[in-house]
Amino acid sequence: MLRLALLATFCCLASAALTDSGCTNLGGACQDWRYYKCTAGYETGLCSGDSNRRCCLPCDLSCRTTDSNYDDSACENIDGTCMDNSNYCTGSYSSGYCGGPSDRQCCSANSGGGGIIGGGGSCDLVTYSSLNIKGYNNLKVEVHSGFVADMDTLNSYARQCDVTVWVTHAFREEGQNLGGTVVPPATTSNHLVGHAIDFNLDTPNGWCNGDCLYAGYNSNAECFIQKVLNTSGLRWGGYWSPSDPVHIDDGLNAYHYNEWEALYYDLQGNCVN
Numbered sequence: 444m445l446r447l448a449l450l451a452t453f454c455c456l457a458s459a460a461l462t463d464s465g466c467t468n469l470g471g472a473c474q475d476w477r478y479y480k481c482t483a484g485y486e487t488g489l490c491s492g493d494s495n496r497r498c499c500l501p502c503d504l505s506c507r508t509t510d511s512n513y514d515d516s517a518c519e520n521i522d523g524t525c526m527d528n529s530n531y532c533t534g535s536y537s538s539g540y541c542g543g544p545s546d547r548q549c550c551s552a553n554s555g556g557g558g559i560i561g562g563g564g565s566c567d568l569v570t571y572s573s574l575n576i577k578g579y580n581n582l583k584v585e586v587h588s589g590f591v592a593d594m595d596t597l598n599s600y601a602r603q604c605d606v607t608v609w610v611t612h613a614f615r616e617e618g619q620n621l622g623g624t625v626v627p628p629a630t631t632s633n634h635l636v637g638h639a640i641d642f643n644l645d646t647p648n649g650w651c652n653g654d655c656l657y658a659g660y661n662s663n664a665e666c667f668i669q670k671v672l673n674t675s676g677l678r679w680g681g682y683w684s685p686s687d688p689v690h691i692d693d694g695l696n697a698y699h700y701n702e703w704e705a706l707y708y709d710l711q712g713n714c715v716n
C-alpha cells in the first residue's frame with residue numbers, strides 16, 4: 444500500500460547532545476540537576492551548556508531495586524527526600540536519616556522551602572482507559588489532561604478499524620530506563636509531557652508490532668495508521684528518521700515548544716516522586 448504522506452520530520456535530538464559524549468560514553472545522561480533527582484548521582488564537567496547541566500550516571504536495575512529497598516522512614520518523617528548528595532537540594536543534607544551508602548543523605552527544607560521534587564503544585568495527569576485502548580501488561584496509561592481528546596480520537600479510530608491499541612509507554616519520567624523501546628528517548632520527547640503513546644495493535648489479523656505497523660500489510664492496522672496520518676494534530680512516528688512506528692503524539696514539542704517546556708517542568712516536578 445502506498446503511503447505518500449509527509450516525510451517531513453520534526454524529530455528529535457537537541458544539538459547539545461553533540462558535546463555531551465563525556466557523559467553519554469559512561470552511559471549517563473546530561474540534564475538540569477535542579478529539576479531531576481538522579482539516583483546514581485551527578486558528575487560535573489562532562490556536559491555541554493551551563494553548569495546546571497550535569498551528568499546523571501546510569502542507574503541499572505540493581506541500582507534502582509536497591510534504592511527502593513532502603514529504609515528511609517527517618518528522613519520521610521521530617522518531610523525529606525533521601526538521595527545521593529550530589530543532587531540539588533534546596534534545603535540541606537543531613538546524614539543518619541537514610542539507608543544505603545554514606546553519601547545517600549536526607550535533603551530536607553530548613554526554613555519553609557520545598558524539597559527538590561514535588562514543588563507543591565498538583566499533577567495534571569489522567570489515567571486513561573477506554574474500550575479500545577488499554578495498558579499493556581497492566582500499564583497504567585497516564586497522559587496529560589490536554590491529550591485526552593486525542594486519546595478519544597484514537598479510541599474511535601481503533602473501534603472503526605476493529606483493533607485494540609495496547610499502550611506500552613505513555614507519560615515517562617525523565618531518566619526512566621526503558622527496556623525494548625524502538626528509539627532512544629529524545630531530549631524533548633512528548634512522552635515527558637504525557638502527549639505521546641507507544642503501542643502495539645491487536646487485530647483480527649493477529650498481533651501487530653513495530654515491524655508490522657511499518658510494513659503496512661495488516662489491513663486493520665493500516666486502517667488505523669491511515670486515519671492517524673490523515674488527522675492534523677496527530678503524528679505517527681513511522682516515517683521519522685530513525686523510524687518509530689510504535690509512536691503517536693501531537694507534536695507539542697515541535698509546534699509549541701514553549702508550552703512543551705512549561706508542561707515539562709510542571710509534570711516532571713509535580714508528578715514524579
Ligand SMILES: [Zn+2]
Pocket residue numbers: 634639640641687689690691
Ligand atoms: Zn514513543
